[in-house]
Amino acid sequence: MSSQIYQTKQYSGLHRPGSSQITRQLIVLCATFNCLTITTVMKKENEIELEQCVSRTSEDEIICINKEKTFDTLRLSIENELKNLILHLFLNKDTNSLRVFPEKDFDMNGYEQNLEILKQSEQKNQHFSSVILLNYILAIYRHLKALTDLTPELVLSNLKDYLEMVYKSREHPIEIDTLIYEKCQNLLKKKLTEIEESGQILSNPKLDKVVELLKKHAEQSNNRALVLVERTFYAQKICEFLQNHSELKPCWLVGQSGIDSRKFNKKEDPKLNGFRTGVYNVMISTDVVQVGLDMPECSLVLRYDFVPDSIGTVQARVRARTISCTYYLITTKDSQNYSKELDNRQCEQDLKQVLETWKRIPSDQFKEQVIAKQACLITEWNESLIKALTIETTITKNTELIGDVLCRACGYLLGKLSRVRQYKQSYFVNDHDFYNRIEEKLSSEPQEHSKISVIGKVLCLNKNCRAKLGRIQVLKDLPKMSPIYPLKCESIKIKQIEKESGKEIIILKKKWIKMPFTIPFLEISCTQNNDDVFYDACDVLSSD
Template sequence: MASSSVIAKQSTYNVVTTDLSSSIEKIQDYKSLDLEPFEKSPVWSDEYLSQLNIQRRPFDFQIELIQSVINSGNSIVSLRTGAGKTYIAALLIKYYYMKKRKEKDEQFLTFFFVPHRSIRDQQVTAIRDVGDLRVMACDDNSTANEFVQYSHIVVCTPQKFLNCLIDKSILLNQIDLLIFDECHNCIGNHPYSKIMEQYLVYHQLEHQPKIIGLTASCGTKLTNPKLVLEELSDVEKRRNNALNKLYELCATLNCHNVVTVKKEEHIEELNKKIHRPIDDQILAIQSMSFDQYIKKLEEVIKSLLSYIGSKCSPSIDVSIDEQQLGQEKNNAEIKNNFTNVILIKYMIMFVKRLDALTDLPLKSIINDIIKKIDLFYNKKETPIEIETEIHHYCLQIVNSIVDRLKESEYYLTNPKLDFLTKKLQELIKQRDNARGLILVSRTLYAKLMFDYFNEREDIKNIIKPCWLVGQNGVDYQNSLSEQDEALKNFRKGLSNVLIATDIVQEGLDVPECSFVIRYEFVSNEIGTVQSRGRARAEKSSFFLVVDEGSKNHIKEMTTRLKELEMLEALNSWQQISPDQLKLNLQKVQDGIINQWRVEAELKQIIESNLADSQTIDGKVSCRSCDHYLGQLSWIRKRNNSYFIRQQQLTERIEIDCFSEERIFKEIQVKGKVLCGNRKCREDIGAAQKFTDRPDILEICALTCKKLKFSFKDLHGNYHISMFQKWADVRFKIHELEPPMSTNTLPVRQQNTILLDFC
C-alpha cells in the first residue's frame, strides 16, 4: 500500500487531544502472533484473547460470522439489529490490521462509513473497544483526508469520503478496508453507490480495498403500491425479485457473499443472548366518536383552501394533494407568477395540517396554523395586497372556529393521543429507568407532540420528552448542537421519551431502550426492521399506533409480508453454489458498470457542450419573486462554494444577524440572508465570512434550490432554469482567483455573494 505521501492534496491537521508520540498498542510483537485460531477455531480461549488484547469475549455466533467473512472475502454481514454488527466489523478490522503488521508492518487504514452523522461518535466508541487501533471521527467541520496520517480507522459519512475521492485528496490504494454500515442504502444516487462507482469504474487498481457491508435487512425497495401488491400475489415473482435485488446489492458493493448465522447452536445462542421485542403489535385505533369534532375544523380548512385557490391566477383546484401543489408552485416560479407562489405556500401549509387532524391535538394544530400564517406574512415589510387579504381572512376564520372547538372535550387532545399517553405511562411504570422512542413521519408531528406532552401537568413527572429532527426540516428544524443535546439527554436518562423522525431509525444504539412506538409512521420493510431493532432492552415492546383501516394500516400489513420476502431471498441465496453465485454476480455487476459508464459519457457530453458563464448573457434571481441578484458571468467557485461578486450587496439582499456569530472551521456565520424584495423576504441562505481569505469581505451563502437562472438566446429571448444543486447547472463556472498580494490589493474591497453547493 502506498504511504500517505502519495496524497495529491496534503492538508495540515493538528491533533489536540491525542498524543501521537505515545503508542496506544499493547501488542508488541506482531510477527509472532498466531492468527490461525482467529481464522478457523470456533472457540477462542481466554489466553488467546489476552494475547490479542481483546477485552470482551465475542459470542460464538459472532465468531462464525467473522470467520465466514475471512473465508469469503468481500462480504455483506446480515444480522439482526443489536446483535453486534459493529463489534464484528471492529474485530475484522483488527484481524486485517494484525495480519498486515505480521506480514509487512506497513501503515494500515480503514474507512468506516455511517449513513448519518448522529451515530458517528457512537460507532467510534464501539470500534475502540477492540483495542490497539487509533480510531478517529471526521467531524462536521473537517475533511476526511485530514485524518489519514494519524489514524488506523476513520469514521465518517460517505459524502465526506466521496468528496476527497473525487478531488484525489484520498486515493484508494492508500486504503486497506472499506466498511459500509447500513449497506442496504447502496442503491440509486446514494453516496454509497457513488463511492462504488469510483471504485469499480475509475479506480481499477491492482490493490483495491477489501469491502465489508453491514445490514439488518436486505430490502427490495419497491415503493409503487401496485407493483408491491402484484408481486406479493405471485409467489414465484416475489422470490425472484427479492433474489435479484440481493444480487444487485452485492454486485454494487463488489461483495461475493451474504454471510448469516447458520449453525443451529449459534442461532439458539443469538436468540437467547440478543433481546427482541416480546410484544410486537399493530394497535389499530377507532376514532369514530372524534369524527364530529374533526369535521368542524376540516370543513374550515377546506373552505380556506378553496378560497385561497380561487384567488390564484389561474385558480387551483382544492382537491389536489401536497405533491401536486409543489408542482404548481414550481410552475408559478418558472412563469414569474409571484402571487401564485405566495398563495400556494399557504395552501401547502394548510394541506399538511389537514392530514394531521386525527393525529395531533386540535389546539396544537390551530395554534401552529396561526403561527405559520403570521410567520409567512410578518417577515415581509410590504406584503402584496392579496396576501394581506388572505392573512386577515384566514386569521379571522381560524380564530372563529377556536371558540366553538374549545367546548369540545377533545380540544386539548384526541382519542389516539389519549391512547398513546396511557400506553406510555404503562410502559414507563413497568421498569426502572425506562426509555423509549416515538417515531413520526414529519417534523411537524415531532415538535407538536413534544409541546403536547410538556404542557400536560398530570404526566409531567412521568413522561419526560425530548425531540429530534434534521437541520433541513420544512416546518421545524434542529441544529446539529440541538441534535447532539437531545441524544445525550436521552442516553443519560434525563429524557425518557425521544420523539423523532426517521433520522434515528437507522443505527441509534441505546441498549436501555425498552419500547419503540411508531405513531402513524410506516416507511418500508427496511424501516420496520430497523425501528424494531431500536428496542434493545430485555422484554421490550414494539408498536404501531394507527387508525384502523387507514392507508398506513394497510401499508404496514404489506410491509410485514415484504419482510418475509427478505428472509426467503436469503434462504434462496444459501442454496446456490459458490460458482453459480460468482457467475450471476459478475453478470449483474457488468450491467451496473455499463450503466454507470453510459451515464458518465452522457454527462461528459453535456458538460463539454455547456456554455461558459463568462460568455452567457444571463442573470441570477430569487426563485420565489424573480428579484435580481446578479449576472451569471459574476459567478465563481471555491471548493464546493459558489460566488457572485458585486458592489451593491445591501441593495439586493437583507441580512438578519444572529445574536452571536458561529464559527465552523474557516467559515464565520453572521446570520440569515433574506431576499432583498420587501414583498418576498424569502430565507435564501446565511451571511458568512471566510476567515482564511481576508481579501474577501462579507459574503452571503445562498442555496441553489432557492435561485432562478435566466439565459438569453440568440434571438434575445430569456429562458428560465432552476436546479436543486450546483452540480446540475448547465453552464461552466470558473474557479475563484487566488488572493492578490497585499501590495496589489485595491483600497476598496468588493462585497461578495457566496452560493453554497446545495
C-alpha cells in the first residue's frame, strides 16, 4: 500500500474571507465580550516563553492514500448494486405505492438531506408506508457512502444486521415492510456469500494506513491515540476491526446524535477513565471528544477522512497534548475533505496575518471601533428581544394546547397535547392513559448518571411500527415521581387544533424548545399542614 504526505503549505484555492473582513469579525467578537484592550506579546523572549507553555504538534500532515485497483473494483461493483436496489425500491409500485421521489438525483450533493426532507413531509402527511420506504433507503444510502471508508464486509454485514434488528422489532410488520426487507436481505446475503467464497480478504487501504500508524505509535507502552470519525457506526465498526490486532486495545465513544448515542458524565464515563489510565490505548470517537473533552494523555490524533469546519480542524489538533504529539488527516486526494482541510489551513494562515496587523492598530482607535460596534449590537439585541417577547406573549395568550401527541413514524396516538409537561430538560405526557399506549423495554444494564438512572427505552405500541420514542428515567432526587418517560422530539409529531377555526396543524420539530407554544412545567406535590400544596417545578428545583 502506498500513500502520499502533503504538508500544510498546499491550499485548495477556494474562496475565503479577506483580511479586512476577518478584522471586522474580530471587532464584533471583542464588542460582544466587552474586550476593549489588545494584549499582545511583542518581545522575542516573551514569545519563546509563551511557546514553551503551549502544546504544539511535532508532526501535522495530510496523508493521501493512493487507490488500489482490486479494492476499488469491488467497491464500485457493490456501490452499483446498492444504487440499483434504491432505484428499484423507488420505481416498483409494490414498494412505493404512493409514488414519492426525491427532487435531487442520486449523485448530486445534498441527496441524503433531500431524502430526510422528503421523509419529514411524508411523516407530516401520515403516510406510514412511505416513511418505512424512506427509512430503508436512507440506511442503504448511508452504508453505500461508507464503502469508501470501511471494508465491504464490515459495511454489508452492519447493514444486514441493522435492517434485521429494525424489522424484527416490529411484531406485525405491514406487507410493504416485509417486501422491502426481503429484497434487501436477499441482496446483502448474496454479496456477503460472494465475498466469503472468493477467499479474498480485502481491506480498505485507508484502514490499513490507520492500523500501520497505530501499531507504530503503540510500540511505546504508555502512548494513547485518538481516531476521529464522522458517523456513530464508523466508530463501532472500526473498533471491531482494530480488535483483531493484539497490540491495540481500542474502545469507542460517541456523542448525543445517532441511534447508539448517549449522554455521559465526563468524569464518570468508564471508557474515558479507561483511556486515561491506559486500559485502552486507542479511542475511536465522533466529534464529542473533539468539541467537549480534554485528553491530556493523548499523543496521536488521526482524523479519518472527517473535516467538518475550520474550528474542527483546530479542535482536533489540540486534542493531542503530550510532548512530541502528532496529528494526521487520513484521506484521498479526490475526497471533498481533502479540499476542505486545505482551505481550513489557509484560513489559519490568513488569521495569523490578520493578528499581526491587529497588533499594529493603535489602542485608542481599536477602542473606538469596539465601542461603536457595541452600540450597534445593543440596539440590535434590544430590538430582537422586544420582538421575541411580543411574539411569545401573543402565542401564550392565544394558544390553548388542544390536540394530540403522535408517533412521528406511524401516526399512532400517544396522548393529549394538554397533558404534556416539562421537568428540567425532559418533556413527557403526564397521563396514566399514556402508559397504555407505549411499550416499555427495560435495559439489562441501567445507565447511571449523577441525578438520573436510565433504565430502558420507550417504544411505540403499534405492532407495525415499534419506533423508539424516548427513554425511561428514574429521578434520584424525586423517587416517588419515578419513573418518567421523556419523549425525543424527533420521534414524535404534534397535531394541534386551532380553537376558533378547528383547523388541524401538524408540527414537526427537532427540539422541544422550538415548539410554537409554551409547555407547562410539571407541578411538584408536597404536603404542608396536611394540605396538598402544588409548586411550579421551575421555582423549587435547581436545573441540571
